[in-house]
Amino acid sequence: MENFFFWTFVLTMIGSGIGVIANKNPVASAMNLVLMIISIAGLFVLLGAYFLAAVQVLVYAGAVMVLFLFIIMLLDLKAEQQANFRMLGIIGGLLTVLLLGIGFFLAGKNITSLVGKMGIVIQNNSIKALGELLFGNYALAFEAVGVLLLISMIGVIILSKKDLD
Amino acid sequence: MQIGLTHYLTASGILFAIGLAGIILRRDMIIIYMCLEIMLNAANLALVAFSRYNSNLSGQVLVFFVITVAAAEVAVGLALIVALFRVKHSTKAEDITLLKF
Numbered sequence: 456m457e458n459f460f461f462w463t464f465v466l467t468m469i470g471s472g473i474g475v476i477a478n479k480n481p482v483a484s485a486m487n488l489v490l491m492i493i494s495i496a497g498l499f500v501l502l503g504a505y506f507l508a509a510v511q512v513l514v515y516a517g518a519v520m521v522l523f524l525f526i527i528m529l530l531d532l533k534a535e536q537q538a539n540f541r542m543l544g545i546i547g548g549l550l551t552v553l554l555l556g557i558g559f560f561l562a563g564k565n566i567t568s569l570v571g572k573m574g575i576v577i578q579n580n581s582i583k584a585l586g587e588l589l590f591g592n593y594a595l596a597f598e599a600v601g602v603l604l605l606i607s608m609i610g611v612i613i614l615s616k617k618d619l620d
Numbered sequence: 621m622q623i624g625l626t627h628y629l630t631a632s633g634i635l636f637a638i639g640l641a642g643i644i645l646r647r648d649m650i651i652i653y654m655c656l657e658i659m660l661n662a663a664n665l666a667l668v669a670f671s672r673y674n675s676n677l678s679g680q681v682l683v684f685f686v687i688t689v690a691a692a693e694v695a696v697g698l699a700l701i702v703a704l705f706r707v708k709h710s711t712k713a714e715d716i717t718l719l720k721f
Contacts, residue, residue: 468635
């Protein structure tokens with residue numbers, strides 16, 4: 456059963472990821488991105504990270520994608536008229552992806568020997584433990600992220616003012 | 621077949637490559653931002669998989685921070701795109717040549 460869900464989520468994720476970059480219409484790309492984010496949330500559930508799955512759906516599929524769609528509607532973007540993929544870009548992109556794939560493959564072979572205990576899972580993925588870690592060891596980083604959010608909010612307000620110059 | 625760490629890492633690598641290919645191939649800045657999100661999500665998936673198979677929760681905390689920073693980054697980036705659109709009336713990357721010598 457876990458295998459079925461894993462392959463379903465992974466295939467949905469990769470298919471909609473390709474859909475994001477293959478669609479000419481920005482709205483269709485955004486919808487594919489929502490599908491990709493939700494299938495990643497499903498993978499998080501399979502990995503036992505229930506809190507992160509909820510955060511993924513709330514923050515990404517909720518807040519971030521609404522922002523994307525809002526901007527697409529606001530700027531009234533039309534679908535790209537013609538396929539202006541340049542030949543050099545396609546060759547360079549495919550070459551980069553190929554080299555990156557080889558690199559990941561070589562790195563992955565070392566990683567499997569490094570981790571060792573594959574498939575052995577200790578159930579400590581409770582939300583309580585995560586919260587204790589977040590507000591204990593990482594309390595300073597948590598505060599810093601709060602300040603970062605405040606700064607970005609102020610920055611967005613300043614950037615959105617009419618007289619930018 | 622038992623699903624292991626390698627499966628998740630392979631899926632994460634493929635997703636990262638898709639995001640990178642999108643950034644190289646596409647011209648629209650909003651699509652480029654979406655591809656950035658894809659790459660961040662691929663990294664998140666790898667982090668959660670490592671966290672699970674090493675039974676170390678710190679990876680999940682890092683993913684939490686990555687999600688927060690990504691949300692802030694998207695807000696600022698989209699505000700920049702809107703500000704650029706007001707000046708240039710385009711979101712194509714090749715039209716933004718203000719700093720070109």
